[in-house]
Amino acid sequence: MTQVNPARRLASAVLARVLERGEWAAPALEAELAARRLDLRDQRLATHLVYGTLRRVLRLSGLITRFCRRPPSPGLRRALLLSAFEALGSSTPPHALLSQYAALLGSGTARLLRAWLAALPPSTEELEPAYDLPPWLAEEYRAAYPDCAEAVMADLELPPPLWLWVAPGGTDRLQREGAQILRAVGQVCAVRLPGRLPESPSYRAGLLQPVNPASAAAVRALGEVQGRRVLDLAGGRGVKAALLAAEGASVLSADLSAGRQRQAGENLRRLGLTAEFHLVDLTESQLGRLPSSERVLLDAPCSGSGTLRNHPEIKLRLRPGDLAERAALQARMLKVAAELVLPRGRLVYSVCSVAAAEGPEQVLDFLAEHPDFSLVDPPETGVPLGPAAAGHYTLALQGVDSFFLAVLERR
Numbered sequence: 001m002t003q004v005n006p007a008r009r010l011a012s013a014v015l016a017r018v019l020e021r022g023e024w025a026a027p028a029l030e031a032e033l034a035a036r037r038l039d040l041r042d043q044r045l046a047t048h049l050v051y052g053t054l055r056r057v058l059r060l061s062g063l064i065t066r067f068c069r070r071p072p073s074p075g076l077r078r079a080l081l082l083s084a085f086e087a088l089g090s091s092t093p094p095h096a097l098l099s100q101y102a103a104l105l106g107s108g109t110a111r112l113l114r115a116w117l118a119a120l121p122p123s124t125e126e127l128e129p130a131y132d133l134p135p136w137l138a139e140e141y142r143a144a145y146p147d148c149a150e151a152v153m154a155d156l157e158l159p160p161p162l163w164l165w166v167a168p169g170g171t172d173r174l175q176r177e178g179a180q181i182l183r184a185v186g187q188v189c190a191v192r193l194p195g196r197l198p199e200s201p202s203y204r205a206g207l208l209q210p211v212n213p214a215s216a217a218a219v220r221a222l223g224e225v226q227g228r229r230v231l232d233l234a235g236g237r238g239v240k241a242a243l244l245a246a247e248g249a250s251v252l253s254a255d256l257s258a259g260r261q262r263q264a265g266e267n268l269r270r271l272g273l274t275a276e277f278h279l280v281d282l283t284e285s286q287l288g289r290l291p292s293s294e295r296v297l298l299d300a301p302c303s304g305s306g307t308l309r310n311h312p313e314i315k316l317r318l319r320p321g322d323l324a325e326r327a328a329l330q331a332r333m334l335k336v337a338a339e340l341v342l343p344r345g346r347l348v349y350s351v352c353s354v355a356a357a358e359g360p361e362q363v364l365d366f367l368a369e370h371p372d373f374s375l376v377d378p379p380e381t382g383v384p385l386g387p388a389a390a391g392h393y394t395l396a397l398q399g400v401d402s403f404f405l406a407v408l409e410r411r
Helices: 006-020 025-035 040-055 057-067 074-089 094-105 110-119 135-144 149-155 170-176 213-220 239-246 258-271 322-339 360-369
Strands: 162-166 180-185 188-192 208-210 229-233 250-255 276-279 293-299 341-351 373-376 385-387 392-394 404-410
Touching (some): 006 025, 006 040, 006 074, 006 094, 025 040, 040 057, 040 074, 074 094, 074 110, 094 110, 135 149, 162 170, 170 180, 208 239, 213 293, 229 322, 239 258, 239 293, 250 258, 258 276, 293 322, 322 341, 322 360, 341 360, 360 373, 360 404
Parallel strands (some): 229 250, 229 293, 250 276, 293 341
Antiparallel strands (some): 162 188, 162 208, 341 404, 373 404, 385 392, 392 404
């Protein structure tokens, strides 16, 4: 009897958690990996299968709809999705895929799977539509990137590199550990590690911080922060707080979640950095509770539509009507953030979203209500930027996320 590769069995289990139970892919994958003893090669294969399938899930699901006379069972659907992704995106021979997924599903499925594999197009280029996005979300991408939307949307299906901020001196140590530095975007490097990140001696020594270059660009948009107090609003798990502290800022990070702040504190201790944490509701005025500052960063909660490489399940759950609720929350938080900016101070508003309602429209509404603020061009961020109606989008190619950012100065 054919033994199913454990990576394929694990990938099917993760897809069940994501597609059928509504869980997020990253924690679901981590939980399944922690529960099973897979070697590094199988860990990487499982990760490739999960994320590769989710990045093409809408178009692969269209193939299933045309192939099956009635909706398949959840287990069969997962096997069809995974086998189609492998057939179209890897060099695994069809007979090997047939035996693996027939064994995964059980007896009596080989004939159906053989017909399925034979019915697949020759490559992903033959899949329809051209991009794995809901039509309304594809239109948001086209509006955000009028000159290169097709390239950006196609790039969303490619696996991103491992992006790491590397502390001074860390590059040489990484290379001695067998890592490869593939390229740098601003202060962030694309790195290929010989093992998993948590096992890296450089990571444990506090020399590495995972962060996408687009996220780091929002920090750089504040300009010079050394020796300055910076308010990191909606600071979450503290990635931006860590980058700011590494630049010599005195960081006050505010968030509504005690759990996220606890994680932020643990991460900063690993990095040998410090920040001050405040548990606050940023939809209510914080005058008299938080100190005013010359530098304020609001990385507001958003749809996450600019992070589909790492969170492809977002496109399955997000609906156009969700944007209005998020935009209303962002508007309240932006008003609170503006109150904390000192005269001649700088406020950076950012969201990891391509939706106009969360980005340029939000800033235009803010400026109409706050004549004491003006929109200015960002300083050099290290990441290519494209202009929006108000603010800029990071150029979301080669693994860089799509962030909207706007630099607002108070008179």
